[in-house]
Amino acid sequence: MAIAELKKGDVKDIGLADAGKRKIEWAQQQMPVLELIRKRFAKEQPLKGLRVSACLHVTSETANLMIALRDGGADIVLCASNPLSTQDEVAASLNRDYNIPTYAIKGEDNDTYYSHLRAALEHKPQFTMDDGCDLVTMLLTKRTDLVPNVLAGTEETTTGVIRLRAMAKDGTLKYPVIAVNDAMTKHFFDNRYGTGQSTLDGVIRATNVLLAGSKVVVAGYGWCGRGTAMRAKGLGADVIVTEIDPVKGIEAVMDGFRVMPMVQAAKEGDVFITVTGNKNVIRREHFEVMKSGAIVCNSGHFNVEIEIPALEQLAKSKREARPLVDEYTMKDGRKIYLIAEGRLVNLATAEGHPAAVMDMSFANQALSAEYLMKNYKSLKPQVYVVPENLDREIARLKLELMGHKLDVLTAEQEHYLASWNEGT
Numbered sequence: 276m277a278i279a280e281l282k283k284g285d286v287k288d289i290g291l292a293d294a295g296k297r298k299i300e301w302a303q304q305q306m307p308v309l310e311l312i313r314k315r316f317a318k319e320q321p322l323k324g325l326r327v328s329a330c331l332h333v334t335s336e337t338a339n340l341m342i343a344l345r346d347g348g349a350d351i352v353l354c355a356s357n358p359l360s361t362q363d364e365v366a367a368s369l370n371r372d373y374n375i376p377t378y379a380i381k382g383e384d385n386d387t388y389y390s391h392l393r394a395a396l397e398h399k400p401q402f403t404m405d406d407g408c409d410l411v412t413m414l415l416t417k418r419t420d421l422v423p424n425v426l427a428g429t430e431e432t433t434t435g436v437i438r439l440r441a442m443a444k445d446g447t448l449k450y451p452v453i454a455v456n457d458a459m460t461k462h463f464f465d466n467r468y469g470t471g472q473s474t475l476d477g478v479i480r481a482t483n484v485l486l487a488g489s490k491v492v493v494a495g496y497g498w499c500g501r502g503t504a505m506r507a508k509g510l511g512a513d514v515i516v517t518e519i520d521p522v523k524g525i526e527a528v529m530d531g532f533r534v535m536p537m538v539q540a541a542k543e544g545d546v547f548i549t550v551t552g553n554k555n556v557i558r559r560e561h562f563e564v565m566k567s568g569a570i571v572c573n574s575g576h577f578n579v580e581i582e583i584p585a586l587e588q589l590a591k592s593k594r595e596a597r598p599l600v601d602e603y604t605m606k607d608g609r610k611i612y613l614i615a616e617g618r619l620v621n622l623a624t625a626e627g628h629p630a631a632v633m634d635m636s637f638a639n640q641a642l643s644a645e646y647l648m649k650n651y652k653s654l655k656p657q658v659y660v661v662p663e664n665l666d667r668e669i670a671r672l673k674l675e676l677m678g679h680k681l682d683v684l685t686a687e688q689e690h691y692l693a694s695w696n697e698g699t
């Protein structure tokens with residue numbers, strides 16, 4: 276693709292833009308914290324002239340973040356951070372209505388996915404906003420000529436933060452990055468309630484399975500796993516958790532779930548959901564003992580949590596049973612269903628996290644970008660957390676805008692909590 280062509284973005288069908296605009300406006304109503312930030316950014320222009328390359332799930336919530344940054348003065352291009360998570364109508368509207376070149380097509384093959392990342396880097400970013408660290412990895416390994424321009428960046432998800440910390444450790448990271456994921460107002464809410472709700476939404480939309488009375492196996496009891504298990508229980512499922520960490524394991528037990536190794540859970544489960552950030556969590560030995568009709572999906576960042584090559588080898592045939600649901604027939608006649616090729620189920624077959632929760636995650640993104648532009652000169656090429664005052668301010672605003680009020684300490688209570696000699 277020629278660069279001149281790439282500057283206009285690359286979307287499935289620009290004719291979808293009207294539907295995309297409606298979707299973006301719908302999400303905007305549920306993102307009041309981000310809207311406050313956008314309005315202030317429009318006045319203060321904290322990102323004036325800043326070239327930003329963003330690699331995020333191209334959803335209506337992301338569109339609102341892009342608009343807030345643009346209104347703050349940023350010159351942005353956006354590409355997809357996953358081949359299956361793009362909302363094509365939103366991508367079309369960002370290009371046509373908001374003048375934000377967007378390179379994203381739902382279902383794009385790997386070559387197109389990487390060509391879109393390359394296109395985003397052609398923007399010669401001074402700032403990167405990544406989700407999963409694919410853009411930054413390409414920048415630091417294949418476009419090292421661009422690295423001297425980059426002042427700072429942010430990272431949205433757990434898996435990206437893990438990759439960045441490894442890069443910082445061995446000296447590969449060349450500029451400061453804020454781990455937005457690690458903000459309290461991000462992972463406590465987005466990973467838990469956002470992933471929890473939208474993952475089950477994805478399973479239901481893809482299969483229409485009845486979860487009440489089903490055995491749902493959740494692999495990983497981190498932030499995403501807790502939310503997924505909690506919501507599956509709420510829908511009446513008998514939830515089994517698999518873990519490798521004893522503390523998370525005991526937490527799952529005390530939250531009322533059975534905990535067992537996957538090889539045992541594989542025999543029992545009707546629906547399997549991986550959310551570990553690890554690889555081959557469901558693999559050959561597990562497929563071999565699954566019941567016929569088992570549904571398998573992933574809501575962790577990469578499509579490596581389920582060993583799909585093993586499933587392909589074990590199967591004698593494969594067909595599409597429903598949109599984005601592949602039916603694998605094993606040699607012994609059992610059928611195993613894989614949703615969305617093992618890619619993020621909540622984004623591939625549902626709409627990703629609800630806007631109301633992304634309001635806080637993306638408020639963190641916007642405020643972190645502003646903070647980095649003020650402070651990058653004094654920061655090292657390391658991974659930083661979101662400053663606590665910003666994190667707490669986002670929580671305060673969200674609570675207030677949701678119509679709730681906190682109590683306040685009396686002077687006597689403040690004194691009591693600050694002293695060591697009042698305990699008796």
Ligand SMILES: NC(=O)c1ccc[n+]([C@@H]2O[C@H](COP(=O)([O-])OP(=O)(O)OC[C@H]3O[C@@H](n4cnc5c(N)ncnc54)[C@H](O)[C@@H]3O)[C@@H](O)[C@H]2O)c1
Pocket residue numbers: 432433434435462465466470494495496497498499500517518519520523550551552553556574575576577619620621628
């Ligand atoms: N679907 C989404 O929209 C979405 C949203 C946020 C995060 N994520 C992704 O989800 C994944 C999990 O994120 P998180 O914030 O919950 O991380 P986390 O670190 O809080 O939890 C991961 C858990 O998986 C466990 N684990 C690791 N290997 C395992 C194995 N082999 N078997 C069982 N458990 C294992 C770990 O002990 C840990 O408790 C990451 O890839 C993250 O990027 C997805």
